[in-house]
Amino acid sequence: MSAVLSLRQVxxxxxxxxxxxxxxxxxxxxxxxxxxxAIMGPSGSGxxxxxxxxxxxxxxxxxxxxxxxDDVSTMSADARARMRRRSIGFVFQxxxxxxxxxxxxxxxxxxxxxxxxxxxxxxxxxxxxEELGLAERAAHFPDDLSGGERQRVAIARAVVGDRRLLxxxxxxxxxxxxxxxxxxxxxRAACRRxxxxxxxxxxxxxxxxxxxVVFLRDGRVVDQTAPSVGPGTLLAGxxxx
Amino acid sequence: xSIRHALLALLTEGTKYGLQLRQEFEARTGEVWPLNxxxxxxxxxxxxxxxxxxxxxxxxxxxxxxxxxxxxxxxxLDRWLRxxxxxxxxxxxxxxxxxxxxxxxxxxxxxxxxxxHRRRLVEEMQRYTHLKAEADPDDxxxxxxxxxxxxxxxxxxxxxxxxxxxxxxxxxxxAGAAPxxxxxxxxxxxxxxxxxxxxEQARR
Numbered sequence: 001m002s003a004v005l006s007l008r009q010v011x012x013x014x015x016x017x018x019x020x021x022x023x024x025x026x027x028x029x030x031x032x033x034x035x036x037x038a039i040m041g042p043s044g045s046g047x048x049x050x051x052x053x054x055x056x057x058x059x060x061x062x063x064x065x066x067x068x069x070d071d072v073s074t075m076s077a078d079a080r081a082r083m084r085r086r087s088i089g090f091v092f093q094x095x096x097x098x099x100x101x102x103x104x105x106x107x108x109x110x111x112x113x114x115x116x117x118x119x120x121x122x123x124x125x126x127x128x129x130e131e132l133g134l135a136e137r138a139a140h141f142p143d144d145l146s147g148g149e150r151q152r153v154a155i156a157r158a159v160v161g162d163r164r165l166l167x168x169x170x171x172x173x174x175x176x177x178x179x180x181x182x183x184x185x186x187x188r189a190a191c192r193r194x195x196x197x198x199x200x201x202x203x204x205x206x207x208x209x210x211x212x213v214v215f216l217r218d219g220r221v222v223d224q225t226a227p228s229v230g231p232g233t234l235l236a237g238x239x240x241x
Numbered sequence: 242x243s244i245r246h247a248l249l250a251l252l253t254e255g256t257k258y259g260l261q262l263r264q265e266f267e268a269r270t271g272e273v274w275p276l277n278x279x280x281x282x283x284x285x286x287x288x289x290x291x292x293x294x295x296x297x298x299x300x301x302x303x304x305x306x307x308x309x310x311x312x313x314x315x316x317x318l319d320r321w322l323r324x325x326x327x328x329x330x331x332x333x334x335x336x337x338x339x340x341x342x343x344x345x346x347x348x349x350x351x352x353x354x355x356x357x358h359r360r361r362l363v364e365e366m367q368r369y370t371h372l373k374a375e376a377d378p379d380d381x382x383x384x385x386x387x388x389x390x391x392x393x394x395x396x397x398x399x400x401x402x403x404x405x406x407x408x409x410x411x412x413x414x415x416a417g418a419a420p421x422x423x424x425x426x427x428x429x430x431x432x433x434x435x436x437x438x439x440x441e442q443a444r445r
Binding site for chain 1: 352359363369370374378388392398399405406
């Protein structure tokens with residue numbers, strides 16, 4: 001399993017002196033292709049800082065962040081932006097879909113920004129929407145879609161093209177449990193196809209979709225779950241005649 | 242889980258052989274409640290003794306006998322469906338006691354104890370979620386059983402989170418008092434999560 005994301009002894013400090021806030025402290029994290037890792041922790045534990053560094057939106061104060069093998073700190077701002085467009089997909093609770101663009105135009109946008117022709121980008125966008133069961137909604141605008149559909153469009157946009165890393169921050173937002181489950185099935189399926197996924201959440205049910213759950217507290221990784229175990233004899237012993 | 246009432250419910254569909262009842266019970270609970278042959282047949286014997294089921298043939302073993310529900314059995318089933326489930330406190334209460342004990346013990350990092358249990362619960366949730374993820378999304382029986390366990394486990398995790406927040410807010414211990422709430426250093430992250438104690442924890 002090749003590492004798509006690798007954080008080594010990453011620390012992040014905002015502000016200086018007495019006002020310094022240590023958001024992350026010596027965090028080590030490796031996520032391989034095909035793996036879905038959940039980062040779980042309460043508010044203020046450093047989850048969002050970790051995600052912005054994993055997405056090269058910010059640089060660590062200390063330590064090294066490597067994405068697809070490249071050390072982010074040695075890359076120019078242009079190279080970093082290019083890598084973000086090509087290799088990293090983001091899904092946020094606040095979806096950031098553009099209201100003036102149809103579903104397929106929203107999905108195709110990152111490809112077009114990356115210089116791919118409009119027609120090819122649209123075709124790729126349609127393919128992903130089809131995979132997510134949204135082909136017939138492709139021409140609709142975000143305001144005409146349900147919450148669950150909008151979330152699926154955001155996921156389509158995050159996995160379109162040749163993305164290697166998928167970063168999701170509370171991706172099921174305010175969805176009900178059925179729609180939330182559908183969203184998690186999609187994220188998991190994207191990872192099964194070879195994308196490395198990082199899911200940030202405080203919700204244990206969401207985190208339980210991951211192959212591995214890493215617990216963050218006060219900016220430190222304090223614990224993680226064992227690698228996935230089969231269902232075995234779940235519930236055995238709970239039966240009473 | 243009441244095997245007796247599950248068996249009665251299956252018999253409302255018509256007469257069935259003992260073996261068939263066992264197979265259908267397992268199929269409808271998403272095959273996550275494995276039963277042994279003995280459990281089914283002793284339960285059927287008891288139901289027969291109580292007059293809730295009747296069987297036409299005698300002398301054969303339970304697997305090969307056909308059973309049907311009686312009018313009494315039907316009334317018992319109706320009563321059971323409408324009776325609130327046993328509200329005996331769940332195993333979580335043992336967890337509450339453990340945490341309360343830990344809070345009073347000098348030199349114990351309570352939040353680390355909370356984390357041990359949180360991890361164990363999340364691992365159990367992962368097993369259920371993966372079971373659901375691999376299953377046919379239209380398998381309603383399995384979905385119902387798995388969701389019930391997931392919501393139950395999640396509620397315990399949320400209690401641990403609330404306890405954690407409560408401990409964070411409590412006043413710092415007086416100088417000289419045993420530090421039982423220090424932030425755990427990064428080191429324990431390296432501790433193998435599947436270590437023997439963790440596996441022991443996973444078995445209830």
